[in-house]
Amino acid sequence: MRTSKFIQESIVDAFKGVAKEVWLISVVQLINKSGMMVLPFLALYLTKDLDWTLGMAATAGTSFGLGNLAGSMVGGYLADRYPVFKIMMWSLLAGGICFTLLTWITSFELFVAWIFITTTVADMLRPAAMGAVSEFSDETNLTRGISVLRMAINLGIAIGPFVGGLLIEFLGYEFIFIADGLTCFLAGLLVLYFFRNNFSLVLNREKEEVTEIKSNPPYMDFMFLLFLFFNMLMLTMFFQILHTVPLFFKDVYLLKESEIGIFFMMNGLLIFFTEMPIIFGFEKRNQAYKPMVWGAILIGLSFIFLIVDLNFIWLSIFLFNFVISIGEIINFPFISTLSIIRANKDNKGSYIGYMSTMFSLAFVLSPLVFMPYIEILGYQNIWIICCGVSLFSALALHFLRPSFEKGIKNNS
Numbered sequence: 001m002r003t004s005k006f007i008q009e010s011i012v013d014a015f016k017g018v019a020k021e022v023w024l025i026s027v028v029q030l031i032n033k034s035g036m037m038v039l040p041f042l043a044l045y046l047t048k049d050l051d052w053t054l055g056m057a058a059t060a061g062t063s064f065g066l067g068n069l070a071g072s073m074v075g076g077y078l079a080d081r082y083p084v085f086k087i088m089m090w091s092l093l094a095g096g097i098c099f100t101l102l103t104w105i106t107s108f109e110l111f112v113a114w115i116f117i118t119t120t121v122a123d124m125l126r127p128a129a130m131g132a133v134s135e136f137s138d139e140t141n142l143t144r145g146i147s148v149l150r151m152a153i154n155l156g157i158a159i160g161p162f163v164g165g166l167l168i169e170f171l172g173y174e175f176i177f178i179a180d181g182l183t184c185f186l187a188g189l190l191v192l193y194f195f196r197n198n199f200s201l202v203l204n205r206e207k208e209e210v211t212e213i214k215s216n217p218p219y220m221d222f223m224f225l226l227f228l229f230f231n232m233l234m235l236t237m238f239f240q241i242l243h244t245v246p247l248f249f250k251d252v253y254l255l256k257e258s259e260i261g262i263f264f265m266m267n268g269l270l271i272f273f274t275e276m277p278i279i280f281g282f283e284k285r286n287q288a289y290k291p292m293v294w295g296a297i298l299i300g301l302s303f304i305f306l307i308v309d310l311n312f313i314w315l316s317i318f319l320f321n322f323v324i325s326i327g328e329i330i331n332f333p334f335i336s337t338l339s340i341i342r343a344n345k346d347n348k349g350s351y352i353g354y355m356s357t358m359f360s361l362a363f364v365l366s367p368l369v370f371m372p373y374i375e376i377l378g379y380q381n382i383w384i385i386c387c388g389v390s391l392f393s394a395l396a397l398h399f400l401r402p403s404f405e406k407g408i409k410n411n412s
Helices: 002-015 020-033 038-049 054-079 084-104 108-122 125-135 142-170 174-194 222-242 244-251 257-284 289-302 313-342 348-377 379-411
Strands: none
Touching: 020 084, 020 125, 020 142, 020 174, 038 054, 038 142, 038 174, 038 244, 038 257, 054 084, 054 108, 054 125, 054 348, 084 108, 084 125, 084 174, 125 142, 125 313, 125 348, 142 174, 142 257, 142 313, 222 244, 222 289, 222 313, 222 348, 222 379, 244 257, 244 348, 244 379, 257 313, 289 313, 289 379, 313 348, 348 379
16 A cells, blocks of 8 residues: 555656646657767767767867757747747757768868757757746646656657667667657657647747846846856766766777667666656655755766776666766756746746756866866776766855845745
């Protein structure tokens, strides 16, 4: 009886009250992210298949991140002014074409330029999708709505790199670009099919109503900028999971691409099965800031399992994966929630855009801070730095809490 009651309260109830539109947006993201095969293998593709140097690969990774940054800024601007589902559809359709064309680009200069264009176009999706989720949610289920979106994204991430690893091993690297492009295009067609009756939806406005933005913009909110800065430091360390960690697995643990794909599949499945009940538990207790800080702490502590030699490679991988995944689960959704509730009703898209920009800046910095210096620093020192910076960020966010939450009360 106790077990069934626990399942009812922690799992079944967690999904109640989430709007149908949020589920449909999540289906679109599931299809989109099922093709996310390029980023986890980008450094390996450039260094192992194209024989680029680590510095050249880091430059390409930075261009990828700069595209994320540009896309988030443009997407945040557009989401406050134009119908969000139109932004989502055109971002996905155009992004699918751009990813497919990367298959035939091997020139360093052209690849760096085109991957910037590709990710700029593709990442205009994020503020629009987040804004649409917030539009169909209220204060009682906003974090769960974001978590449903993340749940779909992480199931896609579990599928994409696993399939990508198999495609690379049996067919070659070029097929991951084609697969990514096709899934983007399919997701764009699904937006057209699911939301053809909602194409006029503009955030927080009636269909034909256009009003001036009266609230102060995010760049005048100093506490919010500090909040983003300390989270950016932590996320720069976290995103080594996409850049330095795969190289470490290949160079030190001697894993094959298909085995690296299993690592990402484990990460995605763990988040898929556990995030909603965990988030629901915090949401019932009306907690958002405290779990976000604990998530940053766990992300920092996870790198210890790459530092310490446990004499069994897959045990180290499992423990690292488990701890960093739990940290991600209780950190990422609450960064989004706190950013949204910090905003006023007429500048929500801008706040989401700034939050997405912060994630993108971390993408920009993450390949630059370590990849060119792996041979100088060594992997162990890199993991020590990742641990230390993440824990420092968590401490800074802890002390920022009173001022940040006061600003939320003032906006409510």
